[in-house]
Amino acid sequence: MDVYHASLKEAQADPRIAAVASGSPFERLDWLALLAAECLDPRNARVSVGVDRDRVAVLPWLEERGQIEPLANWYNFFVRASGDSSLLSEITRALPQGRATFAPMPEADAGALGDAMRKAGWVVLTDPCDTNHVLEVKGRSYAEYWAGRPGALRETVRRKGRKGEVSLRIATAFSQADWDAYEAIYRLSWKPGEGSPDFLRKWAQMDGAAGRLRLGIAEIDAQPVAAQFWTVEGGTAFIHKLAHDERFRKQSPGTLLTAAMFAHVIDVDGVDLVDFGTGDDPYKRDWMETVRTRWRLRAWRRGAVRHWPSLARAMGRQMFHPLVSANRDG
Numbered sequence: 001m002d003v004y005h006a007s008l009k010e011a012q013a014d015p016r017i018a019a020v021a022s023g024s025p026f027e028r029l030d031w032l033a034l035l036a037a038e039c040l041d042p043r044n045a046r047v048s049v050g051v052d053r054d055r056v057a058v059l060p061w062l063e064e065r066g067q068i069e070p071l072a073n074w075y076n077f078f079v080r081a082s083g084d085s086s087l088l089s090e091i092t093r094a095l096p097q098g099r100a101t102f103a104p105m106p107e108a109d110a111g112a113l114g115d116a117m118r119k120a121g122w123v124v125l126t127d128p129c130d131t132n133h134v135l136e137v138k139g140r141s142y143a144e145y146w147a148g149r150p151g152a153l154r155e156t157v158r159r160k161g162r163k164g165e166v167s168l169r170i171a172t173a174f175s176q177a178d179w180d181a182y183e184a185i186y187r188l189s190w191k192p193g194e195g196s197p198d199f200l201r202k203w204a205q206m207d208g209a210a211g212r213l214r215l216g217i218a219e220i221d222a223q224p225v226a227a228q229f230w231t232v233e234g235g236t237a238f239i240h241k242l243a244h245d246e247r248f249r250k251q252s253p254g255t256l257l258t259a260a261m262f263a264h265v266i267d268v269d270g271v272d273l274v275d276f277g278t279g280d281d282p283y284k285r286d287w288m289e290t291v292r293t294r295w296r297l298r299a300w301r302r303g304a305v306r307h308w309p310s311l312a313r314a315m316g317r318q319m320f321h322p323l324v325s326a327n328r329d330g
Contacts, residue, residue, distance in 0.1 A: 174208025
């Protein structure tokens with residue numbers, strides 16, 4: 001068995017690693033390299049790799065203030081290890097720091113990584129940190145899915161669509177003109193300032209070249225008034241960014257565009273899942289049917305004495321919170 005730590009550039013050069021680091025944007029090495037270059041510090045970005053004959057496992061991470069942090073920011077829907085789970089213990093045993101945090105994680109991934117780290121001698125705590133709204137398509141057509149949406153939503157789409165004021169189109173290849181329209185709409189929307197517009201544009205270019213981009217544009221009188229940035233990968237449609245010009249709110253261009261995007265990814269792309277990312281925004285419940293918990297994993301190496309105070313504080317808080325909840329429920 002071979003366990004080592006590599007830079008993202010080194011990891012990308014090994015086809016065995018690239019093969020297992022796939023399935024979503026947030027696992028791909030090219031996406032992680034772009035994120036590190038544009039949003040993080042690429043000098044501190046690492047990939048821990050375990051190789052045993054034909055088995056490979058990959059764990060991306062970031063060294064931050066002498067600790068291990070997730071190789072992630074607000075663009076990530078989740079973080080996880082990829083590849084063979086039986087190699088995880090050896091990978092985590094070789095991690096160079098005494099304290100680590102990984103979040104947000106799917107529950108099964110947090111459990112598997114936590115078990116591996118405990119086996120490697122770490123003290124591990126997990127707790128909920130966010131929510132994730134998804135739609136499991138379950139073989140339905142868009143018409144079958146749409147029939148189950150709330151009546152008010154279906155009526156809005158019916159009435160506003162019948163007026164014919166809003167024209168809709170969905171691009172699957174990158175166009176600078178379309179992206180300029182997206183950025184202009186975003187600046188006019190209710191959204192806060194974009195954290196890294198250069199990263200987002202380069203991501204759209206990369207996924208457009210690979211056929212993964214789904215960029216929706218809504219127009220009124222040839223003027224772009226709503227835009228959405230989605231990608232499709234591994235049987236999942238990921239909803240990354242939504243924006244609309246508030247001046248045209250009465251025409252509901254964002255709602256009409258969302259409906260068109262769902263129709264495209266379900267009937268044309270044939271996805272199995274639509275993922276609305278993290279956050280418990282109320283409007284997501286109109287479109288999605290399942291809410292999943294995202295988890296935070298924190299770990300301390302038993303011999304890392306300087307981290308014991310933070311471990312004691314974390315354990316105390318985790319013991320106290322269930323007691324508070326029980327007292328409130330009682």
